[in-house]
Amino acid sequence: MAPGSIDELEAALREADYLPDRGLATALYLSLALEKPVLLEGDAGVGKTEAAKALATALDARLIRLQCYEGLDVAHAVYEWNYPRQLLHIRAAQEGTVTESELFGPEYLIRRPLLEAIDTDEPVVLLIDEIDRADEEFEAFLLEVLSDFQITIPEIGTIRARRRPAVILTSNRTRELHDALKRRALYHWIGHPSVEREVAIVRLRVPEIPERLAIEAAAFVRGLRGLDLVKPPGVAETIDWAMALDALGRRELDAEVVQQTLGSVLKYHEDLDAVRDATLARLVDEARAAATR
Amino acid sequence: MAAGDAIVGHVVTFGRVLREAGLEIGPGRVTDALRALDSVDLARRDDVYFSLRQTLVSRHDELSVFDRAFEAWFLRTPVLPPERLRPPEQVLQVVQPFPEGAHEDGDDADDEPLELGASGDELLRDKDFAELSEDELRRVRDLVARIARTRPLRRSRRMRRDPLGEGVDVRAMIRRSLRTGGDPIERPLRARKQVPRRLVLLCDVSGSMDAYARVLLLFLHAAVGTGRGVEAFAFGTRLSRLTPDLRTRDPLDALARCTQAVVDWGSGTRIGASLREFNAVYGRRAMSRGAIVVIVSDGWEREDPALVGREMARLARAAYAVIWVNPLKGNPDYQPLAGGMRAALPFVDRFLAGHNLRSLEELATVLAGVERRHAA
Numbered sequence: 001m002a003p004g005s006i007d008e009l010e011a012a013l014r015e016a017d018y019l020p021d022r023g024l025a026t027a028l029y030l031s032l033a034l035e036k037p038v039l040l041e042g043d044a045g046v047g048k049t050e051a052a053k054a055l056a057t058a059l060d061a062r063l064i065r066l067q068c069y070e071g072l073d074v075a076h077a078v079y080e081w082n083y084p085r086q087l088l089h090i091r092a093a094q095e096g097t098v099t100e101s102e103l104f105g106p107e108y109l110i111r112r113p114l115l116e117a118i119d120t121d122e123p124v125v126l127l128i129d130e131i132d133r134a135d136e137e138f139e140a141f142l143l144e145v146l147s148d149f150q151i152t153i154p155e156i157g158t159i160r161a162r163r164r165p166a167v168i169l170t171s172n173r174t175r176e177l178h179d180a181l182k183r184r185a186l187y188h189w190i191g192h193p194s195v196e197r198e199v200a201i202v203r204l205r206v207p208e209i210p211e212r213l214a215i216e217a218a219a220f221v222r223g224l225r226g227l228d229l230v231k232p233p234g235v236a237e238t239i240d241w242a243m244a245l246d247a248l249g250r251r252e253l254d255a256e257v258v259q260q261t262l263g264s265v266l267k268y269h270e271d272l273d274a275v276r277d278a279t280l281a282r283l284v285d286e287a288r289a290a291a292t293r
Numbered sequence: 294m295a296a297g298d299a300i301v302g303h304v305v306t307f308g309r310v311l312r313e314a315g316l317e318i319g320p321g322r323v324t325d326a327l328r329a330l331d332s333v334d335l336a337r338r339d340d341v342y343f344s345l346r347q348t349l350v351s352r353h354d355e356l357s358v359f360d361r362a363f364e365a366w367f368l369r370t371p372v373l374p375p376e377r378l379r380p381p382e383q384v385l386q387v388v389q390p391f392p393e394g395a396h397e398d399g400d401d402a403d404d405e406p407l408e409l410g411a412s413g414d415e416l417l418r419d420k421d422f423a424e425l426s427e428d429e430l431r432r433v434r435d436l437v438a439r440i441a442r443t444r445p446l447r448r449s450r451r452m453r454r455d456p457l458g459e460g461v462d463v464r465a466m467i468r469r470s471l472r473t474g475g476d477p478i479e480r481p482l483r484a485r486k487q488v489p490r491r492l493v494l495l496c497d498v499s500g501s502m503d504a505y506a507r508v509l510l511l512f513l514h515a516a517v518g519t520g521r522g523v524e525a526f527a528f529g530t531r532l533s534r535l536t537p538d539l540r541t542r543d544p545l546d547a548l549a550r551c552t553q554a555v556v557d558w559g560s561g562t563r564i565g566a567s568l569r570e571f572n573a574v575y576g577r578r579a580m581s582r583g584a585i586v587v588i589v590s591d592g593w594e595r596e597d598p599a600l601v602g603r604e605m606a607r608l609a610r611a612a613y614a615v616i617w618v619n620p621l622k623g624n625p626d627y628q629p630l631a632g633g634m635r636a637a638l639p640f641v642d643r644f645l646a647g648h649n650l651r652s653l654e655e656l657a658t659v660l661a662g663v664e665r666r667h668a669a
Binding site: 005006022023026027029030033034036038039041081083086087090098100103172173174175176179182183185186187188189228230231270 | 317319321322325328332333334339340343344347348350351353356463464467468470477522572573577580582
C-alpha cells in the first residue's frame with residue numbers, strides 16, 4: 001500500500017507517532033516512487049533511525065535493520081552456513097553418503113539481514129544504519145546488492161528480490177561515502193527541528209507533559225545547540241529529558257531541576273562543565289521567556 | 294507536450310548551472326530529478342525544492358551552493374551567481390609555486406645534471422626544506438613520494454585464507470571434511486586482514502611554516518595516492534579541509550589556494566582555535582577515532598596556550614596516536630619553550646623534526662610502526 005502523495009505519507013508517518021518535516025516526507029516519498037534508496041545524513045539524534053522505523057509502521061511493512069560496524073562482513077550481513085548442524089548431519093549419516101548439495105542447502109543457511117530483506121514476499125523496509133562505519137570493501141559489496149537486488153550464494157545460486165524493499169541508509173559522516181553509492185541513492189540532510197516542531201514532537205512522545213514544560217524544554221535545548229559543545233543534544237535527548245522532567249512531576253523549568261537532570265541531555269563531562277551557573281541561569285531565563293511569549 | 298518540454302529544458306540547464314558551480318551532476322541525476330518532479334505537485338515550491346535537492350545534491354557541503362543556485366535560477370531573485378567551488382584559473386597560476394614551463398626551459402636543466410648521484414642525494418637529504426631552491430624542491434617531490442608509501446596498518450575484522458593464520462576457516466573445513474566422513478582432518482586457517490589505519494594531517498601554513506608545509510603536503514599527497522583513509526587540513530588563523538582538493542588538484546595548487554583562505558598575514562597562528570574547530574566539526578564525526586594524527590607546526594600560539602592543551606587532550610583521547618612534527622626541532626639547540634608547544638607536548642606520542650628528507654624517512658618509519666604510548 002504505497003502512499004499516493006507526500007501528504008498521504010506525512011499523515012501515515014504522523015499516525016506512526018513520527019513528525020517529519022516536509023523535506024523528509026518528500027525524501028521518503030520519492031524513495032518509494034522512484035524505487036531508489038535514500039541516504040539520510042545529519043547530526044546524531046536528529047531521528048534518522050526513527051524515520052525508518054516510522055516508515056515501516058506507516059507502510060505496514062517489516063523493518064529489517066543492518067547495523068554497520070568496522071569489519072562487518074558477508075557472514076554477518078548476508079548469510080552464513082550453520083556449521084554445527086552441518087557437522088552433526090555428517091556424523092549422523094556416517095553410514096550413508098552425504099552429498100555436498102545436501103549439506104549446503106537452504107536448511108543449513110543462516111539468513112542475515114540483507115538476504116532476509118531480499119528473499120521474502122512481505123513488504124520490507126531495509127534500514128542500513130551508520131553505513132559510514134562499515135569499511136569500504138563492504139560498501140562496494142552493498143552497492144552491488146542495491147543495484148541488482150540479488151544475492152549470489154555459490155552453493156545455491158542467485159536469489160532475486162521478488163519485490164524491492166524500501167531502503168534507507170543512514171550516515172553520521174565519519175567519512176565520505178563512495179560517489180557510486182551516492183549516485184545510486186537520493187540524499188537528504190536532516191537538520192535540527194525548529195522549536196515549534198520540537199515541542200510538537202515532545203508532546204507527541206510524552207503526551208502527559210504540560211505544554212509549558214514542553215516549550216521550555218525545547219527552547220532550553222535550542223539554547224544549548226547555540227553553545228560550543230562537544231556533542232550538541234539531538235531530538236532524542238530532548239525527549240529523554242522531557243520524560244525525566246515529567247517523571248519528577250515538574251510543571252515548569254528552574255535552575256535547580258535543570259542541574260539535577262542535565263545529564264540526560266548532555267553526555268560529555270566537558271559539556272556539563274560548560275553549562276553551569278551563569279550560562280545555565282541565562283538559558284533557563286530564556287527558555288521561560290519563550291514559554292510566556 | 295510543451296509544458297513538459299519546458300520543464301526538461303529548465304532542469305537540464307539548472308543541472309549545467311550546478312555543474313559550473315562545482316557540483317558533480319551526471320545525466321543520471323538529471324533523469325532522477327525529472328522523474329522526481331513528475332511525482333510531486335509542481336505548484337508547491339518546497340516540494341519542487343526538495344525533489345531537486347534530494348536528487349541533485351549528495352553532500353552536505355554542497356547544500357549552500359545548491360540553495361543559492363535554486364534561488365537564482367528558479368525563483369529569479371536578484372542574487373549573486375553561486376560562488377564557484379573552483380577558483381578561476383588565473384588565480385591558480387599567480388600563486389603556483391613552480392612557474393609554468395620552467396622545467397622544459399632546457400638551459401638551466403643542462404647546467405645541472407638532472408640525475409643526482411648518490412652524493413647529491415645525500416646532500417639533498419640533509420638540506421633544510423626552507424633552503425630548497427625551486428629546482429631542488431621538484432626533485433625532492435619524487436623522493437618524498439617514495440618515502441610516503443609506507444602506511445600504518447590496523448587489523449580489520451575481515452578475514453582471508455592464510456596458512457599461517459590463527460583461526461580455522463570453518464566453511465572450507467566442512468567442505469573438506471566431506472571426503473573423510475565428517476572428520477575435520479584438514480583444517481585450513483585464516484587470519485584477520487591488515488588494512489591501513491586512518492591518517493589525519495593537520496598542517497600549519499602560517500608564514501614561517503610555509504616551506505615545511507609544502508613538502509609535508511607532498512608527502513601526504515603521495516600517501517593519499519596510496520589509498521583512501523587519508524585526511525588533510527591546513528590551518529593558520531582558522532582551519533580548512535584539503536582532502537577533496539588533493540584527489541583532483543595538484544597538491545601545491547591546493548595548498549596555495551587554501552593558504553590564502555586560512556592565513557591572515559602577520560596575525561600569527563591560532564593553533565588552539567584550529568584544533569578546537571577540528572575536534573568540534575570532524576572529531577565529532579569520529580574522523581580522529583583510532584586514527585594517527587600528524588600535526589605539523591612550530592607551536593607558536595598567538596592566543597591562549599591553555600586552549601592548545603585542552604584541545605590536544607581531547608584529540609589525544611580519540612586518536613590512536615598523535616605525532617607532532619616541528620621543523621625547529623631540527624636545530625640541535627632547540628628547546629620546546631613556545632607556550633603552545635609546551636602545552637601540547639604531554640599529549641604527543643612522538644615528537645619529530647621533519648625539516649629535511651632524512652627526518653621524513655624517520656617519520657615514515659614511525660608511521661609504519663607507531664605504537665600508542667598511552668593506554669586506551
